[in-house]
Amino acid sequence: MMEGMVVKLPTFHFVKPATSTSRRGFRRIYASLSAVKESSVSLGHITRPDFPILHQEVNGSKLVYLDNAATSQKPTVVLKALQKYYEAYNSNVHRGIHYLSAKATDEYELARKKVAAFINASDSSEIVFTRNATEAINLVAYAWGLSNLKPGDEIILTIAEHHSAIVPWQLVAQKTGAILKFVSLNEDEVPDTGKFREILSRKTKLVVAHHVSNVLASVLPIEDIIVWAHEFGAKVLIDACQSVPHMVVDVRSLDADFLVASSHKMCGPTGIGFLFGKSSLLSAMPPFLGGGEMISDVFLDHSTYAEPPSRFEAGTPAIGEAIGLGAAIDYLSEIGMQKIHDYEMALSEYLYDKLSTVPNIRIYGPKPSKNTHRAALCSFNVENIHPTDIATFLDQQHGVAIRSGHHCAQPLHRYLGVSASARASLHFYNTKEDVDDFIQALNDTVSFFNSFK
Numbered sequence: 001m002m003e004g005m006v007v008k009l010p011t012f013h014f015v016k017p018a019t020s021t022s023r024r025g026f027r028r029i030y031a032s033l034s035a036v037k038e039s040s041v042s043l044g045h046i047t048r049p050d051f052p053i054l055h056q057e058v059n060g061s062k063l064v065y066l067d068n069a070a071t072s073q074k075p076t077v078v079l080k081a082l083q084k085y086y087e088a089y090n091s092n093v094h095r096g097i098h099y100l101s102a103k104a105t106d107e108y109e110l111a112r113k114k115v116a117a118f119i120n121a122s123d124s125s126e127i128v129f130t131r132n133a134t135e136a137i138n139l140v141a142y143a144w145g146l147s148n149l150k151p152g153d154e155i156i157l158t159i160a161e162h163h164s165a166i167v168p169w170q171l172v173a174q175k176t177g178a179i180l181k182f183v184s185l186n187e188d189e190v191p192d193t194g195k196f197r198e199i200l201s202r203k204t205k206l207v208v209a210h211h212v213s214n215v216l217a218s219v220l221p222i223e224d225i226i227v228w229a230h231e232f233g234a235k236v237l238i239d240a241c242q243s244v245p246h247m248v249v250d251v252r253s254l255d256a257d258f259l260v261a262s263s264h265k266m267c268g269p270t271g272i273g274f275l276f277g278k279s280s281l282l283s284a285m286p287p288f289l290g291g292g293e294m295i296s297d298v299f300l301d302h303s304t305y306a307e308p309p310s311r312f313e314a315g316t317p318a319i320g321e322a323i324g325l326g327a328a329i330d331y332l333s334e335i336g337m338q339k340i341h342d343y344e345m346a347l348s349e350y351l352y353d354k355l356s357t358v359p360n361i362r363i364y365g366p367k368p369s370k371n372t373h374r375a376a377l378c379s380f381n382v383e384n385i386h387p388t389d390i391a392t393f394l395d396q397q398h399g400v401a402i403r404s405g406h407h408c409a410q411p412l413h414r415y416l417g418v419s420a421s422a423r424a425s426l427h428f429y430n431t432k433e434d435v436d437d438f439i440q441a442l443n444d445t446v447s448f449f450n451s452f453k
């Protein structure tokens with residue numbers, strides 16, 4: 001923040017939604033989505049009323065929420081599912097015979113089935129509920145990594161991985177003597193897939209790769225990477241945090257071994273994420289955490305363990321949150337992931353083109369072209385203005401929420417030669433007007449800071 005800058009104190013006012021779509025009209029509206037496809041009513045306009053949080057003023061301006069890569073907003077149906085669980089059938093799962101417990105168990109297990117269907121897993125037993133994607137990666141690192149890696153084995157990652165997909169493997173490498181190898185970026189500023197192929201060998205035991213980068217907006221050809229890794233007998237863990245909320249992801253057609261995602265980025269509650277693991281892999285893995293729920297029999301000197309997924313869900317799980325995630329999946333599925341993806345692709349191009357017009361801006365990641373599609377986010381820097389100053393000014397003067405910092409990707413930022421960047425990230429409930437408001441506010445921000453030079 002520049003010295004002497006006057007900042008407004010935060011104020012919050014709820015404003016009426018711009019359109020009057022009610023929950024009662026939900027099904028009807030989606031049924032008629034295709035009819036309005038060509039009209040000026042975008043998916044963003046149609047879905048915005050489902051998100052109460054978006055209809056407020058922040059710091060005296062209409063809120064423009066562009067921090068979706070960090071966490072998404074939650075539609076009313078998800079909030080209601082949470083409330084219904086706590087109001088009507090709050091109870092612990094799996095252990096009770098009474099009505100509430102049976103109902104909670106049914107709903108919790110139904111949520112698991114919904115996740116399995118959403119990513120096309122063969123069976124719901126291939127879905128382990130975790131606290132978030134980070135815990136899911138740690139689960140694989142400790143349960144699979146510690147029992148399958150030995151000195152000299154190699155794990156291949158990219159330098160663009162989120163810290164959550166790097167640090168657990170550093171810890172496991174320290175314990176097992178395995179070696180981490182990193183693929184860097186090519187001249188298009190995307191992880192070099194040619195390099196992936198080059199460094200794969202019989203020593204490779206695991207590939208850890210993001211599907212969509214939370215900084216570069218690049219989309220990795222994970223289907224190819226999985227084929228190449230399997231040729232050498234290596235397993236592949238896909239970090240799908242930035243893809244599952246935005247596109248169709250099919251673990252069976254990908255032939256992924258492990259895949260992780262977080263509910264809070266896909267319109268669901270915080271505190272819940274999931275690990276998909278092929279059943280052959282999960283069944284051969286020892287437990288990660290010990291306690292109730294994950295056992296078969298407990299004796300004083302040893303225990304036997306439940307089958308997956310229970311083996312990996314020690315203690316009382318996040319029941320309401322899992323049910324909320326199930327509601328989020330219903331909501332996303334009702335819109336259609338392909339529809340969401342198509343809309344976001346168009347919005348992504350719009351964002352990139354508009355952002356490119358801002359003076360002295362540097363947008364990271366690939367340039368969009370006929371063959372290169374970017375996810376709907378842009379990380380950027382503007383010459384001589386700190387990204388945190390940009391984000392603060394946007395928030396306080398314009399009510400525009402973006403993120404600044406290293407986005408949990410310090411190695412990538414170091415490679416790019418910066419310590420931080422600003423990032424605007426969209427979801428399907430954003431509109432071109434949101435992008436216009438952001439660009440106008442950014443131009444104002446840049447002018448403000450440049451006026452001191």
Ligand SMILES: Cc1ncc(COP(=O)(O)O)c(C=O)c1O
Pocket residue numbers: 069070132133134135162164165210212213214239241242262273408
């Ligand atoms: C690509 C990627 N991987 C992993 C994570 C970690 O997700 P969580 O903090 O929900 O575990 C994130 C979150 O920002 C992410 O963007």
